[in-house]
Amino acid sequence: MRKNALSSSTPGLTRRHAIALALGAGASLMLPRPAFSNVQNFVASLWPEAQARGVSRAIFDAAMAGFSPSSRIMELTRTQPEVVNTTGQYIGNAVSSARITTGRNMRAEWAQTLGAVQQRWGVQPEIVLAIWGMETNYGSYMGGNNVIHALATLTHGQYRYDFFKRELLTAMQILQAGHVAPAQMVGSWAGAMGHTQFMPTSFMSYAVDYNGNGRRDIWNSIPDALASAANYLKEHGWRPGETWGYEVDLPSNFDYGRAWDTGKQSIGNWAAMGVRRTGGRQFPRADDSASLFMPAGGGGPSFLMLRNFDVIKRYNNSNNYALGVGHLADRILGTGGFVRPFPANETGLNRNDRMEIQRLLNAKGFNVGTPDGVVGPNTRRGIIAYQRAAGLLPDGYPSSGLLAHLR
Structure with missing residues (x-):
């Protein structure tokens, strides 16, 4: 996984943040935003909407008690990426020997639950385990942030205001329903929660009460969390018995x-x-x-x-993430690494690097259009034409090696 503004100690958390932020983009950013003279006015402005959603005053007050906007969280929204990992580097970090070993241990420990989950939702145990491992390293790090206060910080800071206010109010509804106590509702700085890192709206749609105690507790009940991940995949089209x-x-x-x-x-x-x-x-x-x-x-x-690869991407819209889940699942089952290794000396390219490739291709007569850092069909064709002329493998791939050769 690339190390960027959304980074955390686990790859899964990073991309779950990215989904949350991406979903909040778009036309909503063009609307005027309310200005709050102080925190008290902000909190007061939330109450009518929370009340309209069935949140009691007691739950609202408990959730917002002691709220103060976090400068650390707002800084994370402004930090720009400095290092970009290659897919090979991402997979090496995500599918580590320690994570494979822990996954195999968890497979034995939770075999009965995983078997029942597969029977009901049709998702293989190793896939559920791999998502758990990628998201929170099997629950060893679930983010540590008070989800209500993190979402309130983002809303107060008018960062993707409509999206994060909706998630904030939904999180309060989860508290009202008694699925978790306010102090136990922990997650990422962007509001992804529990063992399987669900945003509040995803929780409402896909979390399940596996153990039948009346609560969908993805923070404290591993069976609930594993079943919820499987239900999410099933509802997005998982094909039972097929691989990724x-x-x-x-x-x-x-x-x-x-x-x-x-x-x-x-x-x-x-x-x-x-x-x-x-x-x-x-x-x-x-x-x-x-x-x-x-x-x-x-x-x-x-x-x-295959189709199931696309379903994993519905959980987290990243090719690298989905490859990591699939490969970790296979390694948990006991398969070896990839037959062909990733290049050892490659480094990741950021947008400026990709723009430089485009500028250099244009300068050498391989017109790819205005440099914008986006590797589309024109850039691919220009790279292939240059590679053929230079006697390189004409694979159209914008690598650090290609950039060095162009220079």
Whole structure:
């Protein structure tokens, strides 16, 4: 996972924050925002809306007691990324030997619960465990922030105001329903909560009371948390009994330009392009729809990603995250690492680096349009044309090695 303004000690927390922030973007930012002369006026302004949602005065007061906007949280919204990790670096951190070992131990410890969860929701135990491991390192770090106060800070600071106010009021409804006590409602600085890092609105839609005690307690009940993650995946289209994707080998004459432009197609069609599963294994179903993922271009492992990969991305919209979940799940099951390693000496590229690649391509006559740091079809084609002219592997991938060569 890239280290950025949303960073935490676990990769999953980082991307859950990113989802929260992205969902708050858009047209709502154009609306005028209320100005609060002091914290007391801000708190008072929340009460009518909380009351309209069925929150009692006692719960509201308990939730907001001692609230003071956190300068640390607001600073996190302004911090810009300085270091960008490659996919290989991200996977190395996310799927560590310690996390694999703990995942296997948790699989044995919670075998009965995981088996029952799979029977009811159709999601394999290793996938649920991998999400738990990625999100909070199996509950060892759930964020440590008072969720109500974190969301109130973001709302008071008018950061994605409509989105975070909605999450704040929803969090109060969760308290009103008695799912957790105010002091135990802990999570990330952006409001993602519990073992499985649900935002309050996701909690309301997908959290479940697995143990039947009348509370959906993703903070203190591991069974509730694991079942909630499985329910989330099921409701977003998880296909029981199927995997997330396959590592594949590409032929030496592979048409990378065509591959980048191709979206989903059947595995049979990919096979016709020379794509083979690693280790000489066969694909179970030639008619499965799959997309090709080349996170290091032609210089690292390549994958055909199935429907379940997209479902994992609904939990967290990041290719790296979904690959991390899938790979961690496989390692928990006992499989080895990827057949083809990631490049050892690559460094991540930030937006300025990508813009420099575009400027240098333009300067050398490979017109890719106005440099904007976005690697789209024109930039891919320009990279491939330059790589062919320079005798490099024409994979269209904007790497640190390519940037060095252009310089």
